[in-house]
Amino acid sequence: MELRHLRYFRAIGREEHFGRAALALRVAQPALTRQIRDLEAELGVELFERLPRGVRLSSAGRAFLEEVEDILKQVDRAVDRARGMGSGHLGTIRVGLSEIIAAYDYISYGLFHFRENEPSVVLDLRSMGSLHQVAAIKEGTLDVGLVYDAHIDDRDRDVLERAPIGTGETLLAVHQSHAFAQRDSVTMAEIAGESVLGPARATAPGYYDRMMAACIRTGNAPHFTQECTTHSILFSLVAVGMGVGIVTTAGTRAPNPNIRLIPISDLDLQFHVMLVWRARDRSVALRRFVDMMMQQAQTR
Template structure:
């Protein structure tokens, strides 16, 4: 028994007439009659009562038609689902996000736009650190991550693909009452005697080494008094006057009502924001997601160029 037999039977059962069913199916009536006889022989039951004009479903045929209708509905749903999955309009994308990325407006806009345009694709957003994202991508627990380039190592590039979607500037976070709060910029020499809060190397060695390396190369390594595992902790400590903080962010956006971000004039340290995914992942839904995020990154870049 093949699906075409069920479709042929359904058409005749609905029409109760071989001729009209043959026209609807666009096949010759003798061929249709032969197919139904083969189906009845396979089932060993008569599905129709033959009348002088047309046919009528037998009791067995009526029961069979109810089941066939449901079977073909399920088949149609399965075909539609497979097509939508194949075209990227259905599925789930697991996205890793660190709190650092909350400062980038185009990321949240891209996520919102994708959800609005692909309602059948679920975005499973997972809050996790950059190094944990990379490990999860390799293990197949995440589909895409958003991290700074400093967290990617050469050995990662065999399994992972990446593309830059933005950049963050390393700046100084100060309390609004601090003497630097109203400055256009500061120099490393000016913050040499300040108690400085910085990143924790244990959780982000690549990022930490690049920051500290840039500070040392410029000849004025700051006096670190505490390492912070997250930006939230760093900003919280700055907000209560524990020191000034070295932080990479999207720009001079105020992270809190009593914190100011001040550029460090002689540092010039930036990090690229990267979309990262498994190279072998050919998911159409993932590709649509990547395209949408790149689209918003490009729009953001054009807006910044226009503002400049």
């Protein structure tokens, strides 16, 4: 028994007429009659009562038609799903998000834009640190991450694909009452005399090492009086006057009205915001997501 037998039977069962069913199916009537006889022989029952004009479903035929309708609907759904997956308009994308999303508004705009344009693709958004995102992508438990380039090991170049979608500037966060708050810029030498908050190397070694290397090149590397595992914690401490903090973010718009972000004139340090995914991942939906996020970033 093949799907065409079921489709032929359904057409005749609906029309209760071989001639009209043959026209609808664009199949020669003798061929259609032969296929139905083969189906009845295989089932061992008569599906139709032959009448002088047309046919009528037998009791077995009516029962069989109900099941065939359900089977063919399921087949059609499977076909639509396969085509949707193949075209990238259906599926699930597991996206890793860290605090980076709060600093770069084009990321949230991009996520919103993708959801609006691809409603049949589920975005499974997962909050996790950058290093955990990279590990999860390599393990296959995450599809794409948003991290700074410093978190990506060069040894993973053949394992991970990446695409830059923005750049973060490294600035000094100070309380609005601080002497630096009204300055257009500061130098690393001026910062050296302050209580400086910075990133924790244990949670972001690549980011920490690149920052410290840039600071050392100025000749005035700071001594961090407190290491912070997240930018949110650093900003919270700056907001209550616990010190000044070196952070990477987009522009000089601070997340807290009590904080000012000041450029560091002699610190030449940028980090690239990257989309990262497995090199072997051939998901069309993922490719659409990457392309749309890149386009959204370029328009901001």
